Amino acid sequence: MKILSISQTQAADRYTIEHEPIASLDLMERAAQALLVWFLQNIDPARPIVLLCGKGNNGGDGLALARLLRANGYWDLRVFLVDHKGSPDFEANLDRLGKDILQELLQDQLKQEHFPADIVWVDALFGSGLSRVLEGRYAEWIYQINERSGTKVSIDLPSGLMGDAIAQTDLLRVFKADYTLTFQYPKLALVHPYTAALAGQLEVLDIGLHPDYLQSAESSYSWMSLADIQSIIKPRKKHSYKGDYGHAYLLAGSPNTMGAALIAAEACARSGAGLLSLNTAKETFRACNSRLPELMLQERSSHAPNLEAYKAILCGPGLGQDEGVNSLLAELLQNWQGPMVLDADALNLIAKNPSYLEWANENWILTPHPGEFKRLLGLNQLGPDQLDLGIEYCRKHQLNLLLKGSISVFIESDGHCTFYDFGTSALAKGGSGDLLAGLICGLLAQGYTIKDSVSLGLALQGRAAQLAERELGSAHAVLSSDILKQIGKAYASF
Numbered sequence: 497m498k499i500l501s502i503s504q505t506q507a508a509d510r511y512t513i514e515h516e517p518i519a520s521l522d523l524m525e526r527a528a529q530a531l532l533v534w535f536l537q538n539i540d541p542a543r544p545i546v547l548l549c550g551k552g553n554n555g556g557d558g559l560a561l562a563r564l565l566r567a568n569g570y571w572d573l574r575v576f577l578v579d580h581k582g583s584p585d586f587e588a589n590l591d592r593l594g595k596d597i598l599q600e601l602l603q604d605q606l607k608q609e610h611f612p613a614d615i616v617w618v619d620a621l622f623g624s625g626l627s628r629v630l631e632g633r634y635a636e637w638i639y640q641i642n643e644r645s646g647t648k649v650s651i652d653l654p655s656g657l658m659g660d661a662i663a664q665t666d667l668l669r670v671f672k673a674d675y676t677l678t679f680q681y682p683k684l685a686l687v688h689p690y691t692a693a694l695a696g697q698l699e700v701l702d703i704g705l706h707p708d709y710l711q712s713a714e715s716s717y718s719w720m721s722l723a724d725i726q727s728i729i730k731p732r733k734k735h736s737y738k739g740d741y742g743h744a745y746l747l748a749g750s751p752n753t754m755g756a757a758l759i760a761a762e763a764c765a766r767s768g769a770g771l772l773s774l775n776t777a778k779e780t781f782r783a784c785n786s787r788l789p790e791l792m793l794q795e796r797s798s799h800a801p802n803l804e805a806y807k808a809i810l811c812g813p814g815l816g817q818d819e820g821v822n823s824l825l826a827e828l829l830q831n832w833q834g835p836m837v838l839d840a841d842a843l844n845l846i847a848k849n850p851s852y853l854e855w856a857n858e859n860w861i862l863t864p865h866p867g868e869f870k871r872l873l874g875l876n877q878l879g880p881d882q883l884d885l886g887i888e889y890c891r892k893h894q895l896n897l898l899l900k901g902s903i904s905v906f907i908e909s910d911g912h913c914t915f916y917d918f919g920t921s922a923l924a925k926g927g928s929g930d931l932l933a934g935l936i937c938g939l940l941a942q943g944y945t946i947k948d949s950v951s952l953g954l955a956l957q958g959r960a961a962q963l964a965e966r967e968l969g970s971a972h973a974v975l976s977s978d979i980l981k982q983i984g985k986a987y988a989s990f
């Protein structure tokens with residue numbers, strides 16, 4: 497799915513109004529119906545709800561939702577208005593709002609009143625019409641609600657978040673949502689690594705905007721949904737042989753960090769790769785054989801072996817950074833032209849030796865977490881321009897970057913970005929990145945394209961983590977070893 501700019505989003509609304517055709521007010525009603533469905537599925541009708549409504553169409557959505565909530569058994573509602581005057585659709589919905597719903601002008605209540613701890617705050621102050629950073633009373637309200645407890649739900653965009661002007665966003669003047677219910681397409685700020693956390697959990701609601709507009713709109717950002725994954729998976733053939741599924745080669749592990757290599761290796765094997773060789777320190781062979789007997793082990797020396805037999809390579813998990821490893825990595829980077837995943841210490845060694853990037857090509861996939869990404873860019877801190885810097889890096893060196901995070905972004909060598917929201921907080925633990933790198937390498941070995949390997953790798957990692965979480969009862973307790981065991985069920989779930 498394409499991610500549209502704010503001006504394209506507004507054009508999509510206008511196109512739908514003109515070509516469906518549908519009245520703007522009826523489109524707002526459809527949006528409010530979609531919001532209502534989410535509330536019915538997620539919010540207990542007994543909970544107290546406060547809706548904060550601005551004077552534009554985002555506020556209009558809030559008013560329409562208040563009316564529908566009341567009609568569906570949500571009794572404890574209060575509507576706070578910024579103004580009684582506003583956009584035509586706002587005013588029409590204010591007229592439609594039953595007088596039995598408590599309406600107040602927003603003044604000092606947020607500072608002075610006590611609100612119950614289980615309150616639901618609905619943020620309908622500003623959406624895609626926000627044109628500048630919030631100031632004065634608006635900034636003050638946002639600040640006060642952010643300090644309050646309760647569940648916070650933003651309509652379309654958290655107020656204060658500029659949909660696609662990331663550099664202009666002041667992170668302290670944005671409503672901090674637990675959920676953002678956005679219409680039809682994700683907006684860049686909702687998935688961008690600098691601002692995504694402000695949106696909480698993102699839900700994309702279909703409000704039936706005209707598909708022709710989306711088809712013709714140009715965008716270099718897209719959003720992958722789990723529904724897109726099934727078509728990527730290649731079934732395993734009955735009359736097949738291990739040679740049909742590729743031989744993966746891992747340069748990973750050292751005596752103190754063998755776990756990372758073994759997690760990556762097991763993920764690689766469970767992804768379906770036919771054969772797997774691990775080049776690692778001799779002292780670790782016993783541990784490797786007992787943990788993963790399927791492995792073929794190769795003793796590490798400072799020269800790369802003949803690589804002809806291999807289909808894909810992964811370098812980095814638990815590798816260490818000593819001189820022997822460094823020269824071995826350099827030799828591999830220079831000589832190997834096939835698909836290759838570079839993770840962990842391989843990234844740290846590239847950061848220390850930027851001249852290695854002269855050998856880069858479109859078959860390289862670098863998979864940094866934010867710390868590694870900073871090192872690759874030579875920065876102390878990642879700011880609002882981090883995605884642009886990543887795009888520039890990919891174009892300059894003609895390689896691919898997977899920026900990992902709670903939402904991950906895959907940047908291709910032509911600068912196109914794909915965003916993925918497949919994971920869970922169970923993955924916020926050592927080992928998850930090794931597991932992902934192993935999966936991607938195993939998929940590359942089976943002949944999946946670079947993009948499909950990344951997409952399917954992320955989908956398997958995310959779904960397997962969800963399944964492990966379900967089985968163990970909580971994200972807290974999930975280990976990479978638990979996630980590895982769920983890879984089969986993750987495949988079956990698509």
Ligand SMILES: NC(=O)C1=CN([C@@H]2O[C@H](COP(=O)(O)OP(=O)(O)OC[C@H]3O[C@@H](n4cnc5c(N)ncnc54)[C@H](OP(=O)(O)O)[C@@H]3O)[C@@H](O)[C@H]2O)[C@@H](O)CC1
Nearest residue numbers: 509524527552553554622623624625626627628629630652
């Ligand atoms: N069109 C459709 O069919 C559909 C649209 N939908 C909904 O409409 C939303 C977009 O609505 P919108 O365009 O009316 O803008 P919105 O975000 O409500 O704010 C505009 C108001 O804010 C003001 N303002 C701006 N910045 C400000 C600031 N820093 N500080 C203070 N004020 C500021 C601005 O005033 P001005 O800039 O003129 O001063 C204006 O009064 C979209 O997000 C979705 O929820 C859905 O119903 C689906 C169908």
Ligand SMILES: Nc1ncnc2c1ncn2[C@@H]1O[C@H](COP(=O)(O)OP(=O)(O)O)[C@@H](O)[C@H]1O
Nearest residue numbers: 865900901902919920923924926927928929930
């Ligand atoms: N809160 C989260 N939600 C979803 N995915 C997450 C979250 N935290 C981490 N991840 C994923 O877990 C992996 C962590 O990778 P990394 O930091 O390299 O771990 P390690 O080096 O310990 O293996 C990445 O794929 C990242 O996208």
Ligand SMILES: [K+]
Nearest residue numbers: 619622651653
């Ligand atoms: K909002």
